[in-house]
Amino acid sequence: MSTTTTEVLPETTLLRFATAGSVDDGKSTLVGRLLHDSKSVLTDQLEAVERVSASRGQEGPDLALLTDGLRAEREQGITIDVAYRYFATPRRRFILADTPGHVQYTRNMVTGASTAELTVVLVDARNGVVEQTRRHAAIAALLRVPHVVLAVNKMDLVGYAEPVFAAIAEEFTAYATELGVPEVTAVPISALAGDNVVEPSANMDWYGGPTVLEHLETVPVSHDLAHCHARLPVQYVIRPQSAEHRDYRGYAGQIAAGTFRVGEDVTVLPSGRTTRIAGIDLLGEPVDAAWTTQSVTVLLEDDIDVSRGDLIVPTEDAPATTQDVEATVCHVADAPLTVGHRVLLKHGTRTVKAVVKDIPSRLTLDDLSLHPHPGQLVANDIGRVKIRTAEPLPVDSYADSRRTGSFILIDPADGTTLTAGMVGESFASPEPVKDETDDGWEF
The missing domain is CATH 3.40.50.300 (P-loop containing nucleotide triphosphate hydrolases)
Known part of the structure; x- marks a missing residue:
């Protein structure tokens, strides 16, 4: 044998x-x-x-x-x-x-x-x-x-x-x-x-x-995001219509970073409402914890208003929400990005209206100098932008999270991707310039 x-x-x-x-x-x-x-x-x-x-x-x-x-x-x-x-x-x-x-x-x-x-x-x-x-x-x-x-x-x-x-x-x-x-x-x-x-x-x-x-x-690989700031962008609200699951309300999405555990205190952004994780379903089965890249459904103890585009985070590690986003961007569209340009900003699963308030500088690749206030960015330009959003966004610094610290700008007319942005990133800090732009924004 x-x-x-x-x-x-x-x-x-x-x-x-x-x-x-x-x-x-x-x-x-x-x-x-x-x-x-x-x-x-x-x-x-x-x-x-x-x-x-x-x-x-x-x-x-x-x-x-x-x-x-x-x-x-x-x-x-x-x-x-x-x-x-x-x-x-x-x-x-x-x-x-x-x-x-x-x-x-x-x-x-x-x-x-x-x-x-x-x-x-x-x-x-x-x-x-x-x-x-x-x-x-x-x-x-x-x-x-x-x-x-x-x-x-x-x-x-x-x-x-x-x-x-x-x-x-x-x-x-x-x-x-x-x-x-x-x-x-x-x-x-x-x-x-x-x-x-x-x-x-x-x-x-x-x-x-x-x-x-x-x-x-x-080469050492250190992309273990399970120990980063925990972030769950809500992609879909699950409400089964069967009598068996009549009271089921789950919030589904892919964990962008970190680890979530049953019983953990969490905050829903941008509303700021707090609650506790009552359960986590992974592939239809309950688990005690879930981490980065896993697609899960989270159940909360309290019946609060949560919708697509919201961000679930640990209460003790919640990022600030803001309507003023400063970032370094790489402009990828053929049409230029200009001051006053009205765009859509997509951050995680949330898309909001926004306007370009200022373009403080553009990077010159030859000597890495900064050209102050160029007025616009053309295709392949790298520069700094200031953006005002219609709604508050919970953004991390790109240095802390490549997933929740990044965004794209979209042309609202045809859906073209205009710009890829990294929150807070900068090659150098130009001399501060007084903001003389018009403050009469729609939002």
């Missing part, structure tokens, strides 16, 4: 990371190389790429085709949409966002990096640090991405020269440090040839650091 034993695999952590860089820096090729050399590509996928590459007269497979999925991307040879890929190694699981490099699609880079714990910024070794490189570094700093990898690509085209790599790494690291990026790791690579992507390069024996994959597998 034989006994079958099941091997228990060690628990692996999850790393969310994004790629960024200028057009033709090789982002999609790097991602394809990562997937290919880590054996995360299915056979039929690789065969399809090989067929397309052969039809174009290419000798080997074009690994960029593994991520550039849109027809327009393949025809133009550029990345347009954010391509998400999921892969794993024995040491870690990964969610990768391959973001566009074209200036026109910087808005998609903001989307891809907004939830990332690490950003890989690619630089063409022949071109060095360019304006789009600086823009991507600024966005990574603005979004508080804790780890940045500088991948100096196409080293094969500069003869694998160490001085070329060293000069680019020094320039970028100095710039990123001034922005406030806490950590930069520079790696010389050739995505096309595979040097230092998954396997160490035989052509750069002067480099003693990790490969890109080695760094991705070992």
